[in-house]
Amino acid sequence: MSPIAVSLQQVRCLAAGRVLLDIHALDIRHGERIAIVGHNGAGKSTLLRLLTGFMPPSDGAVDVLNHDLSSHLSNHELRALRREVGQIHQGLHLVSRLSALENVLVGSLGRVTDWRSWIRCFPAIEITRAEAALHAVGLLARASTRADKLSGGERQKVAIARLLIQQPKLILADEPTAALDPAAAVEICQLLARAASGATLMSVVHTPALLPLLAERVIGLKQGRIAFDLPVAAVDDAILNNLYRPTGETMQPSCPTLTPIDAGDQFEPAHRRRVEYVRNCP
Numbered sequence: 001m002s003p004i005a006v007s008l009q010q011v012r013c014l015a016a017g018r019v020l021l022d023i024h025a026l027d028i029r030h031g032e033r034i035a036i037v038g039h040n041g042a043g044k045s046t047l048l049r050l051l052t053g054f055m056p057p058s059d060g061a062v063d064v065l066n067h068d069l070s071s072h073l074s075n076h077e078l079r080a081l082r083r084e085v086g087q088i089h090q091g092l093h094l095v096s097r098l099s100a101l102e103n104v105l106v107g108s109l110g111r112v113t114d115w116r117s118w119i120r121c122f123p124a125i126e127i128t129r130a131e132a133a134l135h136a137v138g139l140l141a142r143a144s145t146r147a148d149k150l151s152g153g154e155r156q157k158v159a160i161a162r163l164l165i166q167q168p169k170l171i172l173a174d175e176p177t178a179a180l181d182p183a184a185a186v187e188i189c190q191l192l193a194r195a196a197s198g199a200t201l202m203s204v205v206h207t208p209a210l211l212p213l214l215a216e217r218v219i220g221l222k223q224g225r226i227a228f229d230l231p232v233a234a235v236d237d238a239i240l241n242n243l244y245r246p247t248g249e250t251m252q253p254s255c256p257t258l259t260p261i262d263a264g265d266q267f268e269p270a271h272r273r274r275v276e277y278v279r280n281c282p
């Protein structure tokens, strides 16, 4: 059995007097592919931020790739952790004014010496690696195009090429296919899964159809707590519907009817009109 890559014990994250995350125990082994699912605000991004040291735990023990994140980490220790953790997010995660190739080279910053990285003077071997990575994601022809001139799907491919040359042990992907059309989303998932070969991959996923492409194990979060932790084959519509159902709502056999709002008078007139409109919708 592979060693543990991520271990959380009795972890709580608090902010502004609220519990954002409350995880009793979670172990993830090297090489595992995990999807994290859950409603908006369930704590998925908070969990990923916890694992990169951006969100310190208020209580409990957090170990990521043998870095103890429960104690205060120095900048040096944080940099060492982040060299081993690759990240891919939706949206603004590339440097807009840099070319696709230069953005990929950012993945090699952990290896090049300081003076080279400051003046962006990369060794030939890193440039060759970056070109090979762009080729692997089918984007070599766009190597010199600025990141802000690329499509959303192309930008995600650049981010995956950057992972390929960073060679992280743990990859955290926060909604990597948000805003992509279905075909592009499938292609990005396949490329990401290939890029993560040998690494541990944790992805926040909102589209159930993409789960089997990215994960063998699915963790459902609800209000900051683990609601389920199951093999992907066991996660069916009923389990997901239950997870996404607002707390306290009882299961409706069919389309729910709207309950009239009696307190309408307390709303501003414009808001009241919207309430009436919603009430009268078929």
Ligand SMILES: Nc1ncnc2c1ncn2[C@@H]1O[C@H](COP(=O)(O)OP(=O)(O)OP(=O)(O)O)[C@@H](O)[C@H]1O
Pocket (backbone or CB within 6 Å): 015, 016, 020, 038, 039, 040, 041, 042, 043, 044, 045, 046, 047
């Ligand atoms: N720094 C913070 N201070 C206070 N509250 C925060 C902070 N960061 C996040 N939250 C709150 O914590 C909760 C969890 O946020 P998080 O971003 O982890 O949710 P999520 O599951 O990733 O949601 P989404 O699917 O919408 O991205 C939310 O209610 C959010 O408003």
